[in-house]
Amino acid sequence: MGNKNNYKAHEEIRDAMWKNAESGNDIFGEIIFRKNNKKNYFKSFLKVVSFILIASISGGVTAQYAINKEKSTKDISGGLSPSALVKNRGIADNPILAVSQKVSPTIVGISNKEKGIWDTPEESGSGIIYKSDGFIITNYHVVEGATEIKVKLSNDYVLKAKVVGSDAISDLAVIKVEASNLPVAKFGDSSKLKVGDLAIAIGNPLGDQFSGSTTAGIISALDRKINILNEKTGEQTIYKVIQTDAAINPGNSGGALCNSYGEVIGINSFKINSVIGSEGTGFAIGTNEAKEIINDLITYGKVIRTAIGIYGGTAISVGADGVEGVYVQDVARGSGAAVAGIMPTDIIIEIGGKNVKNMEQLSNVLGKYKVGAKLSCKIWRGGKVKEISIILSELKAQ
Missing domain, CATH: 1.20.5 (Single alpha-helices involved in coiled-coils or other helix-helix interfaces)
Known part of the structure; x- marks a missing residue:
């Protein structure tokens, strides 16, 4: 009974608390949920x-x-x-350092004598490794008449070499050693050169004791034309070369003339330089001029050039009207010119549709055609112009 009363009292208190909360009486304070x-x-x-x-x-x-x-x-x-x-x-x-380090391993020394190899410039020259299997480019005069050819690599290893092909007209030659995996020089585009560009010559200027020498200068001039007379045949050869003030000495012949990227843009030739005989003036055969020749030498062992078969070729201007052309001194037997009826004292004024005033222009036209091509030709004879056709033949080495 007591428990029931207590429970009831508890319930009443709880109800009162909730009622007070609902009515707003703050018994327990604010309720927060x-x-x-x-x-x-x-x-x-x-x-x-x-x-x-x-x-x-x-x-x-x-x-x-x-x-x-x-x-x-x-x-x-x-x-x-x-x-x-x-x-x-x-x-x-210091681009010269970088170029020297890059190109020097591809430059070799060349000896054209059995004894005293590389001791003097007259018995030595330079070369450029063109292909990794042993093809090397050099100058014709470096290997001309050689009874034995030896090549010294940049690591001083010596190998015997043989002539693959040579061309006296361009003063270029290709020799080969039995080797593989040789370092190869990269050939650049010589037509992109400008006067004032850096020029770096690498070769063996004064024999073996100065092998791998590097000299530097600038490109002094482009498209220089140098005439060299062959004392044996009397023929004149016109070299189209790059001029530089980088030192090129006798043993440098056949070495590389490089641009600032380490690309070979010329093949040095002391032979041409010796004709001029001037201090601070060196010459190199541009790579664009040399590539086709080199490939012919490797493929055929010679350079196949077209010709019409005339001698002389002196530029001349005659007549009241000032006719200009190439004067014919003599005609080779059996040549295209002889078959076509060209005679000494004729003046060739046009060939292949192009006017020609000198032998250089005539050669440039012929160089665009292959042996066997038939070209129209105009000659001046006895005060009149005569038209004929000529079949081109191969230019024979002198």
């Missing part, structure tokens, strides 16, 4: 994910901007960023 924990965690999670997404997008935009800026820098500086430019400043400041 906590938010649902799951809902709170979900909102926090959304905030974190949103922050990560915003950070990722912002980072991507920043990275793309940096890449575009770096690319722009590369375009302006020729493919090198500012950091790379600083890193490579040593090479840029």
Whole structure:
């Protein structure tokens, strides 16, 4: 009975407390209801994910901007960023060193004597490794009349060589050693040269004791034409060469003239230089002039040139109208000119549709055709112009 009364009293107190709370009486103070924990965690999670997404997008935009800026820098500086430019400043400041290190392994010494090899410039020359299996380019006069040819590589290893082909007109020759995996020189485009460009000559200027020497200067002139007389035949050869003030001495013949990129743009020739005989003036046969000749020497052992079969070829101007052309002194038997009826004292004024005023222009026209080609020709004879046809023949070595 007592327990029931106590329980009833307890219930009445609880009801009174809730009623007072509902009626606004502040018995326990303000009642505060906590938010649902799951809902709170979900909102926090959304905030974190949103922050990560915003950070990722912002980072991507920043990275793309940096890449575009770096690319722009590369375009302006020729493919090198500012950091790379600083890193490579040593090479840029001394391109001669870089070129020498790159090209020197491809330069060889050449001896044309069995005894006393490389001791003097007269018994030595230089060469450029053209193919890794042993083809080497040099000057014709370096191997002319040689009974035995020896080649010394940059590592001082000596090999016997044989002549593959030679051409006295261009003063070029190709020799070969039995070897493989040799370092090869890279040939550049000599038509892109400009006066004032850096020129670096590498070779053996004064015999074996000065092998691998490097001299430097600039390109002094382009397309120089040098006439050299063959004392044996009386023939004149016109060399189209590069002029440089880089020192080219006797043993340099057949060596490389390089640009600042380490590309061979000329084959040095002291023979041409000796004709001029001037200090600070060196000459090299441009690679664009030499490539076709070199390939002919490797393929055929000789250079196949077209000819019409005349001698002399002196430029002349005659007549009241000032007719200009190539004066014919003599005609080779059985040649295209002889078959066509050309005679001594004729003047060739046009061939292949091109006016010609001298032998150089005539040779340039013939060089565009192959042996066997038939060309129209105009000659001046006895005050009149006569038209004939000539079949081109092969120019025979003198």
